[in-house]
Amino acid sequence: MGASPDPALLIAKYGGRAPRYTSYPTAVQFSNAVGQDQYRQWLKGLKRENGAVSLYVHVPFCDVMCWYCGCHTAVVNKRLPVMDYVGRLLKEIDLVADAIPERLDAASVHFGGGTPNMLTGAEMAEVLATLGRRFRFSPQSELAAELDPRLLSKEWIDEAVRGGLNRASLGVQDFDADVQAAINRVQPFDLVAESVAWLREAGVVSINMDLMYGLPRQTLASLERTIDQALSLDADRISLFGYAHVPWLKSHQKLIDESELPDPALRYAMQNRAADALEARGWRRLGLDHFAKPDDSLALAAADGSMRRNFQGYTTDAAPVLIGFGASSIGRMPQGYVQNHAAVPKWREALDRGELPVARGLAMTDDDRFRADIIERLMCDFSVDLASVADQHGRDTAELEPSFDALRAMEADGLVVLDKTKIEATRAGRDFIRTICTVFDVHLDREAVRHSQGV
Numbered sequence: 001m002g003a004s005p006d007p008a009l010l011i012a013k014y015g016g017r018a019p020r021y022t023s024y025p026t027a028v029q030f031s032n033a034v035g036q037d038q039y040r041q042w043l044k045g046l047k048r049e050n051g052a053v054s055l056y057v058h059v060p061f062c063d064v065m066c067w068y069c070g071c072h073t074a075v076v077n078k079r080l081p082v083m084d085y086v087g088r089l090l091k092e093i094d095l096v097a098d099a100i101p102e103r104l105d106a107a108s109v110h111f112g113g114g115t116p117n118m119l120t121g122a123e124m125a126e127v128l129a130t131l132g133r134r135f136r137f138s139p140q141s142e143l144a145a146e147l148d149p150r151l152l153s154k155e156w157i158d159e160a161v162r163g164g165l166n167r168a169s170l171g172v173q174d175f176d177a178d179v180q181a182a183i184n185r186v187q188p189f190d191l192v193a194e195s196v197a198w199l200r201e202a203g204v205v206s207i208n209m210d211l212m213y214g215l216p217r218q219t220l221a222s223l224e225r226t227i228d229q230a231l232s233l234d235a236d237r238i239s240l241f242g243y244a245h246v247p248w249l250k251s252h253q254k255l256i257d258e259s260e261l262p263d264p265a266l267r268y269a270m271q272n273r274a275a276d277a278l279e280a281r282g283w284r285r286l287g288l289d290h291f292a293k294p295d296d297s298l299a300l301a302a303a304d305g306s307m308r309r310n311f312q313g314y315t316t317d318a319a320p321v322l323i324g325f326g327a328s329s330i331g332r333m334p335q336g337y338v339q340n341h342a343a344v345p346k347w348r349e350a351l352d353r354g355e356l357p358v359a360r361g362l363a364m365t366d367d368d369r370f371r372a373d374i375i376e377r378l379m380c381d382f383s384v385d386l387a388s389v390a391d392q393h394g395r396d397t398a399e400l401e402p403s404f405d406a407l408r409a410m411e412a413d414g415l416v417v418l419d420k421t422k423i424e425a426t427r428a429g430r431d432f433i434r435t436i437c438t439v440f441d442v443h444l445d446r447e448a449v450r451h452s453q454g455v
């Protein structure tokens with residue numbers, strides 16, 4: 001083992017920009033080499049006997065723009081574009097389902113965004129009903145939505161829950177009024193508390209809260225207060241995302257005063273302070289940015305090595321197939337990835353022509369699949385046995401030899417421990433897990449990385 005790591009040196013050396021590895025290869029590698037014809041063929045090969053699939057529905061609308069937002073969304077102030085969008089979504093579900101020879105079981109549905117509760121409760125229930133007609137849900141199916149508490153009402157929740165919704169993820173970010181003002185997202189604690197109470201009353205079985213660190217005006221003390229307040233609401237899971245400041249991609253982020261942003265060293269301290277506060281209360285730290293109570297299903301999956309990573313983050317969902325609906329949504333087939341047109345008009349026009357609205361994708365090679373598994377295990381478990389993954393793929397660890405120089409340097413810096421073919425991130429290395437994964441990424445253009453900060 002090398003010398004005990006100095007955080008400042010590690011940040012300087014390994015805290016650069018790195019992908020979040022919600023897929024490998026990452027979406028940056030997708031191209032128009034995969035389009036609707038390819039997708040149709042892939043859909044045609046899906047069989048019920050190969051197991052349940054997961055579904056994802058993207059809703060690219062919000063009521064007000066949060067200045068930090070990195071999601072694919074736009075502000076709409078009228079109902080018409082939303083109603084129009086829902087109509088096309090129903091059409092897309094039918095088109096996709098028509099292209100699959102059998103009615104498949106669905107293990108989960110995730111509504112993401114944007115803000116899925118820009119749909120009315122009745123519209124949400126209608127989308128769920130259409131999905132339920134074309135796919136087969138069971139009582140165990142997890143039907144989840146990302147929700148903006150500022151737009152929730154008891155009526156909305158009751159309607160969506162009657163339609164099947166049984167899990168929710170609330171966008172909270174930070175409870176501090178000063179921070180909320182600096183990010184243009186004012187939502188008092190009581191408003192969030194009320195939403196949680198309504199969700200529980202309606203029978204929602206699992207509530208996640210999204211929090212963020214690295215926001216303007218945040219301090220270690222204010223972040224700790226936010227964590228305490230979130231815990232007082234008795235959520236089941238907390239996601240703690242590091243603010244990704246990419247104003248060259250998201251121009252509204254220019255409204256954030258960069259002089260108020262914490263520097264990399266403070267971001268690093270924030271992440272660790274928040275993790276310590278949650279762990280001190282008995283919560284488990286899972287993967288890069290998730291926390292859960294020890295008896296939560298995600299914590300149990302992390303403990304037994306079955307946690308997975310997909311476009312929505314960390315999940316218990318082991319389904320090999322993910323079918324995406326809505327503008328910009330990404331799907332994963334056994335053969336590779338597909339992504340819909342990101343711009344709503346293009347997505348809509350394709351549907352109106354009766355086409356699957358696929359813009360791009362990627363057919364995976366065997367080497368991609370091998371590396372995807374290595375990276376997924378590292379992102380989920382912070383450790384991987386290369387020999388066992390190589391065995392599963394009928395490959396040889398010797399193919400990974402070019403990665404070993406970089407790994408040995410990381411070992412000398414105290415980020416990983418290497419034991420023959422086993423790699424284990426140290427406590428310090430966990431904070432740089434994205435950078436550790438880049439060692440196995442043969443697609444990464446190391447000159448042109450424009451991903452967000454690695455810490």
Ligand SMILES: C[S@@+](CC[C@H](N)C(=O)[O-])C[C@H]1O[C@@H](n2cnc3c(N)ncnc32)[C@H](O)[C@@H]1O
Nearest residue numbers: 068069070113114146147148171210241243244
């Ligand atoms: C689709 S939003 C959640 C639902 C809803 N739109 C809301 O904000 O309440 C997804 C989450 O991504 C996180 N997020 C958004 N922009 C981010 C950024 N630039 N960096 C890191 N996390 C971000 C926030 O925590 C946010 O709650």
Ligand code: SF4
Nearest residue numbers: 062065066069071114
């Ligand atoms: S964080 Fe959520 S509510 Fe805010 S702009 Fe982004 S998607 Fe919309």
